[in-house]
Amino acid sequence: MDVISGLQQGFGVALMPMNLFWCFLGCFLGTIVGVLPGLGPAATIAMLLPLTFGMDPASGIIMLSGIYFGAKYGGSTTSILLNIPGEASSVVTCLDGYQMARKGRGGAALGIAAIASFVAGTFGIVALTVLAPPVAGFALRFSSPEYFALMALGLSLVVVLGGDSLLKAILSLLVGLWLTSIGTDLFTSQSRYTFGAVALISGIDFMLVAIGVFAVAGVLESIHAKEETKLLPVPREMRNLLPSWAELRACRFAFLNGSVVGFIVGVLPGAGSSIASFIAYGLEKAVSRHPERFGTGVPEGVAAPEGANNADSGGALVPLLTLGLPGGGTTAILLSALVLWGVKPGPLMMQDSPQVFWGLVASLYIGNAMLLILNLPLVPLFAQILRIPLFVLFPVVLGLTIVGAYSIADSALNIVMLAGFGLLGYAMARLDFPTAPLILGFVLGDPMERAVRQALTMSQGDIAILFSRPLSATMLVCAAAVLVLSLAARFRRRPSA
Amino acid sequence: MTHGGAALGALARDGEALAGAALAALGVHIVRQALGWEIMGPDGPGPGFFPFGYGALMIVLSLGLIVSRARRAAIAPSAAPGAWRAHVRPLVTWAAFALAALLMPVIGFVPAFAGLTLFMARFVFTRDWGSSLLVAALCALGFWIVFPILLDVRLPAGPLGF
Amino acid sequence: MNRRDLILGGATLAAASPILAPTARAAWQPTRPVELVAHNGPGSGPDVFARAIVTTIEQEKLSPVRFQVSNRVGGGGATAMNYVVDKRGDPGVLSVWTSLWISLPLVQAEARSTVADMTPVARLVIEPAMVVVRADSPFTTMKDLIEAARQKPGTIRQSGGSVTARDNIVRQLLMAATGTRWAFISFPAGSERIAALLGGHVELMIAEPTEAGEQIRAGKLRALAQVGEKRLAAFPDVPTLREAGMPIADVPQARGFVAPPGIPAEALAFYEDLFARLVVSPTWRKYVIDNQFEEAHLNASQTGAFFSEYQGRLRTILQEGGVKVVR
Numbered sequence: 008m009d010v011i012s013g014l015q016q017g018f019g020v021a022l023m024p025m026n027l028f029w030c031f032l033g034c035f036l037g038t039i040v041g042v043l044p045g046l047g048p049a050a051t052i053a054m055l056l057p058l059t060f061g062m063d064p065a066s067g068i069i070m071l072s073g074i075y076f077g078a079k080y081g082g083s084t085t086s087i088l089l090n091i092p093g094e095a096s097s098v099v100t101c102l103d104g105y106q107m108a109r110k111g112r113g114g115a116a117l118g119i120a121a122i123a124s125f126v127a128g129t130f131g132i133v134a135l136t137v138l139a140p141p142v143a144g145f146a147l148r149f150s151s152p153e154y155f156a157l158m159a160l161g162l163s164l165v166v167v168l169g170g171d172s173l174l175k176a177i178l179s180l181l182v183g184l185w186l187t188s189i190g191t192d193l194f195t196s197q198s199r200y201t202f203g204a205v206a207l208i209s210g211i212d213f214m215l216v217a218i219g220v221f222a223v224a225g226v227l228e229s230i231h232a233k234e235e236t237k238l239l240p241v242p243r244e245m246r247n248l249l250p251s252w253a254e255l256r257a258c259r260f261a262f263l264n265g266s267v268v269g270f271i272v273g274v275l276p277g278a279g280s281s282i283a284s285f286i287a288y289g290l291e292k293a294v295s296r297h298p299e300r301f302g303t304g305v306p307e308g309v310a311a312p313e314g315a316n317n318a319d320s321g322g323a324l325v326p327l328l329t330l331g332l333p334g335g336g337t338t339a340i341l342l343s344a345l346v347l348w349g350v351k352p353g354p355l356m357m358q359d360s361p362q363v364f365w366g367l368v369a370s371l372y373i374g375n376a377m378l379l380i381l382n383l384p385l386v387p388l389f390a391q392i393l394r395i396p397l398f399v400l401f402p403v404v405l406g407l408t409i410v411g412a413y414s415i416a417d418s419a420l421n422i423v424m425l426a427g428f429g430l431l432g433y434a435m436a437r438l439d440f441p442t443a444p445l446i447l448g449f450v451l452g453d454p455m456e457r458a459v460r461q462a463l464t465m466s467q468g469d470i471a472i473l474f475s476r477p478l479s480a481t482m483l484v485c486a487a488a489v490l491v492l493s494l495a496a497r498f499r500r501r502p503s504a
Numbered sequence: 505m506t507h508g509g510a511a512l513g514a515l516a517r518d519g520e521a522l523a524g525a526a527l528a529a530l531g532v533h534i535v536r537q538a539l540g541w542e543i544m545g546p547d548g549p550g551p552g553f554f555p556f557g558y559g560a561l562m563i564v565l566s567l568g569l570i571v572s573r574a575r576r577a578a579i580a581p582s583a584a585p586g587a588w589r590a591h592v593r594p595l596v597t598w599a600a601f602a603l604a605a606l607l608m609p610v611i612g613f614v615p616a617f618a619g620l621t622l623f624m625a626r627f628v629f630t631r632d633w634g635s636s637l638l639v640a641a642l643c644a645l646g647f648w649i650v651f652p653i654l655l656d657v658r659l660p661a662g663p664l665g666f
Numbered sequence: 667m668n669r670r671d672l673i674l675g676g677a678t679l680a681a682a683s684p685i686l687a688p689t690a691r692a693a694w695q696p697t698r699p700v701e702l703v704a705h706n707g708p709g710s711g712p713d714v715f716a717r718a719i720v721t722t723i724e725q726e727k728l729s730p731v732r733f734q735v736s737n738r739v740g741g742g743g744a745t746a747m748n749y750v751v752d753k754r755g756d757p758g759v760l761s762v763w764t765s766l767w768i769s770l771p772l773v774q775a776e777a778r779s780t781v782a783d784m785t786p787v788a789r790l791v792i793e794p795a796m797v798v799v800r801a802d803s804p805f806t807t808m809k810d811l812i813e814a815a816r817q818k819p820g821t822i823r824q825s826g827g828s829v830t831a832r833d834n835i836v837r838q839l840l841m842a843a844t845g846t847r848w849a850f851i852s853f854p855a856g857s858e859r860i861a862a863l864l865g866g867h868v869e870l871m872i873a874e875p876t877e878a879g880e881q882i883r884a885g886k887l888r889a890l891a892q893v894g895e896k897r898l899a900a901f902p903d904v905p906t907l908r909e910a911g912m913p914i915a916d917v918p919q920a921r922g923f924v925a926p927p928g929i930p931a932e933a934l935a936f937y938e939d940l941f942a943r944l945v946v947s948p949t950w951r952k953y954v955i956d957n958q959f960e961e962a963h964l965n966a967s968q969t970g971a972f973f974s975e976y977q978g979r980l981r982t983i984l985q986e987g988g989v990k991v992v993r
Contacts, residue, residue, distance in 0.1 A: 046655060050737075053708030057721055147865035151851075174569055178527055181562045185534055185555070191742050192551040194852045196773040196830050196989065197541055199551060200534075205748060205776045208741040223601070227594040230628060276857045330864070331880050332857035339857075343714050346876065346956070353880025398629035399639050402621035405601055406647050409608075409617065410657065416739040419609035419660050426602040433594060438519050456554040457854070464548030464851050465867065467820050547849050 010137055017365030020065050021373055026366070029062070030374050033070035034381060037077020041093050042085060044218070044411030048078035048094070052340045056347070064348035065366035071344055072324075072367060073374045075337050076128065079280075079317050080378045083120040087309070088113055088392050089404050090225040091218060091411065096280035096316035098217045099288045102443055103301060103308025105225065110304050114248030114390040118383065119306050120313040122255070123262055125379040127314030130266035131273065131321020132371045135328075142322075143329040146274045151461035152472050154277050156482035158455035161282060161447065163486040164289030166493045167298065170441040173497065179440050183448020186211055194460060211424065212415045213281070216449055219428025220435075220442050222408045226401050227433040248387045250306065258310035261291050265314020272315070273322020276334045277458075280319040281450050284312035293493055302443070321371070328364060330354060521573045527566035534559030597628050612662020618644035694932030696758060699732040703761035705746035707739050712762045715921055718953050719762075719944070726947040728940055733760075743770050747779040753926035757933030760787060765919045768977050769830040772984060775992045782977075785929055786969035788941040789922035791959035795832065795893040796904065798878045799870050800863060801885055808891050808910040811870065815846040822848035823868040825859040829989050832919045833872035835980070836893055838987035839914040840907075863887070875900060875958040894918070900958060915979065920962060922969055938966050 020026060036055075040046045052071050059067035082094035087104035100120065107116035134142070162180070169176020189200045190210030201207040265287045272283035291311035292301045301308050323334040331353035333339040345352045350360045357364050395403070412425040435442050459473070466472035474480055534555050542550030604620040622640035625631045631639070648666055651657040659666075702720060704713040716735045723729050738746040743766050753759045763781060771780040797808065805811040815822045826833035834850055841847055851868060853859045856877050863871045864886060871878075872893060879900065881887040889901060891910040898904075907914060925937065944950050945963045954961055964972060985991050 043650075043655070046657060050708040053713065053717070057717065060721075147861055150862055150865055150867035174565055174572065178562065178565050178569065181558045181565070182527070182530070184558045185530070185562075188555050191774070193828055193854055195542070195551050196828055197551045198774060198776060199541070199555065200537060201776060203776055205741045205744045205778070208744055208774060208776050209739075227598055230594045230597050231590055276855070276861050277853075326857070326861070330861070332861055333855075334857070339710075339855075340708065349956070351880050354884035354886055355880060398625045398631055398636075399643070401629075402617075402624050402639070402643055405620065405624075406617050406643065409605070409613070410647070410651055410659065413613075413659060414657055416745065417658050417737070418740060418745070419605075422605040422608055422660070423602070426598070426605045429601065430598055433598065434519075434523075437591070438523050440523070452554075457852075460549045460553065461851050461853070464849050465823055467849070468544070468548060 013361065013365040014136065014369060016361065017367075017369030018372075020362055020366035021069060021369035026066050026069050026370065027373070029066045029070035030073050030370050031377055033073020034077040034080075034374050034378050035073075037074035037079075038081040038378070038381060038385075039077075040074065041078035041081020041083075041097075044085065044091055044093060044407050044414070046414070048075050048337045049340055051078075052337065052344070056340070056344055059344070060347070064345070064350050064360070065363050067344065067348055068341065068350075068363060068367050069370040069374075071341060072371065075341065076317070076320055076371065076374055077378060078337075079128075079320055080121065080124050080382055082316075083124070083309075083313050084117060084389055085407070087116045087120060088389060089222065089400075089407070091222040091404065091407055092214070095213055095217070096284060096319070097313070098213075098221070098281055098446060099284040099312035100309055100316075101217075101221045102288065102312075103304050103306075105221075106302065106304030107306070107309065108304075108393065112254075112304065113393050114386050115250040115254055115306070116304075116309050117386040117389060118248075118250040119254060119258060119309050121379055121382040121386065122250070123258065123265060123310040123314040124317040124382075125375055126262045127266040127269055128317035128321065128375045128378075129372070131270045131318035132368065132375065134270050134318075135321045135324055135371075136368055139325050139329050142274050142325050146276065146326050146330075148478065149275050149277075151458045151465060152476050152479040153482065154275070154454060154458035155462055155473055156479035156486070157272075157275075157278060157282075158451045158458060160482050160486040160489070161286055161289070161451045162455065163489045164285065164293070165444045165447060166490055166497070167289050167293045168441065168443045168447060170302075170439065172439065173494075175438075175440045176444045179435065179442065180444040180448040183445040183450075184452040186216060186445075187449045187452035188456070193457065206418060206420045212421070213449060214415055215412055215421055215425060216428055217446055218408045218411050219425045220432035220445060222404060223425060223429025224432025224436060224442070226404055227429060228436050229397075230401070248390055249383075254306040258306050260294075261287075261307040261310035262314055264291055265311045266318045268311075269315030269318030270322040273319035273334065274325045276326050276332050277454060279335050279450075280316045280323070282454070283315040283319045285447055285450060287311040287315035289489075293489055298496075324367075324371075327352065328356060328367070331356065518573060521570050524566045524569035524573065527569070528563055531559050531562035531566060534562065593628055597624060600624065600628075608660040610662065612664065612666050613659040614644045614648050614666040615662060616660075617647060694757070694930060694936050696729070696731045696933075696936070698758060699734050700729070701759045702733050702735050703738050703746050703749060703759065704735055705738060705743040705762070705764075705766075707737055712764055712921070713737060716762050722944055722947060722949045722953065723940070725949045726944070728943055728947070741777065742774065743767060744774065744777040744779070747771075747777065747781075747784075750924060750926050751779040751783050755928045756926050757929040760923045760925055760937065762921060763924050764921050765832065765976075766830075767924075768973060769980055769984075771993055772977065772981055772991050773830055773989060780977075780993070781924060781973045784927055785925040785934060786966050786973060787923040787925050787934065787937050788966065789920050789962060789964040789969045789972055790941065790945060791922075791954060792894070792918045792920045792962040793874055794898055794958065794960050795836075795872050795874055795919070796878060796889045796901070797836075797870060797891045797893065797907075798863070798873050798882070798887045798889050800866060801888045803869065803888065805869075805890065806888070808907070808912055811890060812840070812844045812846055812912075815848045816844070819847060820849070822870065824848060824850050825853055825862040825868040825871045826850055827854075827856075827859070828852055829987070830980075830984065832893075832917055834987070835917050835983050836872055836907075836914070838983055839917070840912060842986065843912060843914050879958065894960065898958065898960070915983075917979070917983070918962070918976075920972070922964070934966060 040051045082097035083100045085091040085093045086097045086100040090101050090105040092098040104116045165180045191198050268287040269283045272278050288311050291307050292298045323338050326332040327338045333342045350363050412421045462472050538552040538555040541552035543552040600623045604616040608616045618640045621643045622636050625636035625639050702716045704716040706712050720733045723733050738749050750761045767781050771777045799805050862868045889904045892904050892906045
C-alpha cells in the first residue's frame with residue numbers, strides 16, 4: 008500500500024549519492040556534538056541552519072536529523088567512560104554504564120549502547136513508518152490527567168531505584184522535586200525559592216544537576232582514599248573491548264523494553280527522552296531477576312535507557328511530521344527549519360511534500376545503520392581514554408564538566424552551582440543517600456506539578472478527573488502495582504527492615 | 505542522664521542525623537514559603553499546592569530518619585574515630601575546584617583550569633613539580649584549542665582574553 | 667528611583683535621540699562584529715528572529731561588519747536585559763526585544779532592568795494571533811462562545827502560556843468586556859497548547875497563524891476571530907475581534923531591537939538607518955510573509971513611546987486580572 012510506495016520513493020531520494028553524503032555528515036557531526044559537553048544538537052542545528060538554505064529541503068532535513076540521531080548515539084560515550092552525561096537523554100546511562108567502565112567493561116558498555124541504540128532506534132523508525140497516523144491520534148488523547156498518571160508511574164519507580172533505605176531514597180526524591188520548583192511558576196509568574204537571585208528566575212538546568220551530582224561527585228568519590236586502587240583497570244585484549252554473547256543475551260528484554268517504552272513516551276509532546284530512559288531503566292530493574300545488581304554495572308542497565316532514548320527520537324518525529332507539533336528543543340528547531348525551506352509542517356505535510364516526508368523516513372533507516380557502522384569501530388578507540396593516568400584524567404573530567412556547565416547559559420554562576428551540586432552528590436554518596444532518585448525527582452517534578460494543576464483546573468477542582476479516564480486510570484493502577492510488588496519484594500528480601 | 509547525654513552527643517556528630525536535621529529544616533522552609541502562596545485558588549491549585557505537599561512529606565520523613573538513626577545508634581555506635589581522614593583528599597580537591605570556579609570569571613578559564621590541574625596533580629596525586637606543570641599547561645592549552653578555537657564554544661574569559 | 671521616573675526618563679531619552687531620514691547615511695560605522703543578543707536558546711522565537719536578521723543583513727549587504735547572534739539565556743529573559751543595561755555606552759551590542767521584555771519587569775521583583783533603561787532602536791514586526799476552536803466545535807462565532815461562557819460557567823477552558831502572555835491578556839479583556847469568566851490552563855510549549863485543543867481537552871486557544879494555519883487548512887481547527895487591528899491577508903474571511911463585536915483594546919505582541927543605555931547618537935542613527943533599509947528589502951519582506959508577521963516598523967523615538975504606552979496599559983490589565991504587579 009502507501010507505505011511501500013512511499014518508502015520506495017523515500018529510498019530513491021535518500022540513496023542519492025549527495026543525500027547519502029549529507030546523511031553521513033549529519034551523523035558524524037551529531038556524534039561529535041553528542042560526545043562533547045558544551046555542544047548540544049539544538050545549538051548545532053541552529054548554527055548549521057543557514058548553511059542548508061541553498062540545499063534541497065529533503066537534503067537539508069536529512070542532514071539535520073542525522074545530527075539529531077547522532078547526538079543521542081554520542082551522548083552515551085562520556086556517560087559511560089567518564090560519568091559525564093553528554094546530553095540530557097543519556098543521564099540514566101551513567102548509572103550502570105560508568106560502573107561497567109570501572110569494572111573494565113567500558114568497551115562492552117559502549118558496544119551495548121551502540122547496539123541498543125541501533126535496535127531501538129530502528130524499532131522507533133519502523134513504528135514511525137507504519138503507525139504514525141494512528142499513534143498521533145493516541146498522542147492527542149493524552150492530556151494533563153494522563154501526563155499526571157505517567158509521572159506518578161515514573162515516581163513510583165523510586166522504590167525500585169532506591170538503595171537499601173527506602174526512607175533515604177524518598178527524601179532524595181523530594182529534594183529533587185524541590186530543586187525543580189526553583190524558578191518562576193508558569194501559571195502565575197510567582198517566583199519560588201529563588202532567594203532573590205536573577206540567575207534562578209528561570210530555574211536550574213537539568214544538565215547542571217546531573218553533571219554535578221554524577222560527574223563532579225564521581226571524581227571526588229574516586230579520590231576518596233580507599234577506592235583509588237581498584238579503579239578503572241585497563242582492558243587489554245580485543246574481546247574485552249566488545250560485549251560478550253552472554254552480555255548481549257542478558258539484554259534481550261532490555262532492547263525490547265527500551266524500544267517500546269521509548270517510542271511511546273517519545274510520541275507524547277509533553278514528555279522528554281530523559282523520562283523515557285528513566286522509565287525503561289526502572290521497568291528493567293523492576294522485572295529483573297537480580298535487581299540488586301543494578302547500579303553496579305549490569306549490561307541491561309545500559310541497554311534499556313540507551314534504547315529508550317533512541318526509540319524516543321523516532322517517536323518524537325510522529326507528532327512533528329503528522330501534526331506539526333514538536334516534542335522538544337531539537338524537534339522544535341527541525342520544525343523551524345522546515346518552515347524556512349518552505350515546507351509546511353502540519354497534518355497535510357505527508358500529502359503536500361511526500362518527497363520530504365518519505366525521504367526523511369528512509370534516511371533515518373540509512374542514518375541509523377551508518378551510526379552503528381561509525382560507532383562500533385570507535386569503541387576500541389574511545390576505550391583508550393581509560394588508559395589515561397588518573398592525575399591527568401580527573402582534571403580533564405572536571406574541565407569538561409566546567410565547559411558543559413558554563414555553556415548552558417554562558418554563566419559563570421553555573422560553575423559555582425556545579426561545585427555545589429558536586430559537594431551535594433559527594434555528601435549523599437558518603438551518607439548512603441542514593442542519587443538516582445534525586446535526578447528522577449528533578450526530571451519528573453516539573454511536568455508532574457504542571458499536569459496535576461492543569462488537570463484540576465480543567466475539572467474545576469474535581470479530583471475524579473485523575474482517576475476516571477481510562478488511560479490515566481490504567482497507568483495509575485500500574486504505578487500502584489509497581490509500588491506494591493517492589494515493596495513486597497523489598498520486605499521479603501530483608502524481613503527485619 | 506550521662507548515658508543519654510552521650511548518646512545525644514554522638515547523634516549530633518552523626519552524619520545521617522545531621523542530614524535528617526538539615527532536611528527537616530529545608531522542609532520547614534519549603535512549607536513556610538508555600539503557605540505564603542495560593543494553595544487552592546478559584547481556577548485550580550496555585551503555586552503553593554505542590555511544594556506544600558512534598559515539603560510536609562519531607563518534614564515527616566526526615567524526622568523519621570532521625571528517629572530511626574537514634575534507635576540504631578543506641579545499639580551500634582557510628583563510624584570509628586579517625587574515619588574523617590579519608591575525606592581530606594576529596595574535600596581538598598573540592599575546595600580547589602570551588603576556588604577555581606569562583607576565580608574563573610575574574611582570571612579566565614585557562615589560568616584557573618591550569619591552576620586546578622596543577623594543584624590536583626601535585627598535591628592530590630603527589631606527582632613531582634615538573635610533570636605536574638607539564639600536565640597543567642598541556643590540559644589548559646588543549647581545552648583552549650578544542651573549545652573556543654575549534655568549536656567556537658564560549659568559555660569564561662579573563663583580562664587577557666582567555 | 668520609582669517606576670514613573672524610569673518610564674519618564676526612558677521617554678525623554680527616546681524623544682531626545684535624533685531622528686534621521688531613512689536614506690541618510692550615518693557618520694558612525696561599527697568597526698568590529700556587532701553582537702546580537704537573543705534571550706532564549708537556539709531554535710527559540712527570539713533566536714530564530716535574530717538569525718533571520720543576520721541572514722537579511724548579509725544577503726542585502728546592509729552593514730560593513732558581521733552581526734553575530736549570542737544567546738544570553740536565563741532569568742526568563744532577565745539575564746539578557748541585565749546584560750544590555752550593563753553594557754552601558756557600548757554601541758557594539760544590540761538585543762532582540764519582545765513583549766516579554768515589557769511584561770517581565772512588571773511581575774518579577776528580581777528583574778532589575780526594564781526597557782525604559784535602554785536605548786530603543788526599532789520595532790520591526792507584530793505577531794498576529796487568532797481565536798481558534800476545534801473544527802467540530804459548536805461555536806462558529808465569538809458570540810456563540812461568549813454566550814456559552816455566560817450560560818454554562820465553567821464549561822469553557824482556554825489553553826495558553828503564562829499569565830503575562832498575550833493570550834491571557836486578551837482573555838482578561840474579553841472577560842471584562844462581556845462580564846463572563848472561563849478557565850485558563852497554562853502549558854509551557856505551543857505544541858502542547860495545540861495538542862490540548864486538538865484532543866478536545868480544552869475548548870479554545872489564542873494561537874499564532876504559523877501554529878494554527880496548517881491545522882485550519884487541514885480542517886482540524888476553525889478560526890473565530892483575529893486578534894489585531896486588521897485582517898491578515900492569509901485569512902481574509904476571519905473577522906477581527908472588533909468586527910466580531912468585541913471591541914477590546916489592542917495588545918500587539920511585537921518584536922524589535924534595543925541598544926544599551928547611553929550609546930552615542932551617531933551609533934543610534936546608524937542602526938536606525940540600517941533597520942529602515944532592512945524593512946524595505948526583498949529578503950526581509952519574504953521573511954515577514956513566510957512567517958505571517960505583520961510589518962510594523964517604528965523608528966527609535968516611536969519605539970520608546972510604544973514601550974511606555976504599552977507598559978502602562980499592560981500594568982492596568984494585569985492588575986485588573988488579579989496578577990501581582992511589582993513595579
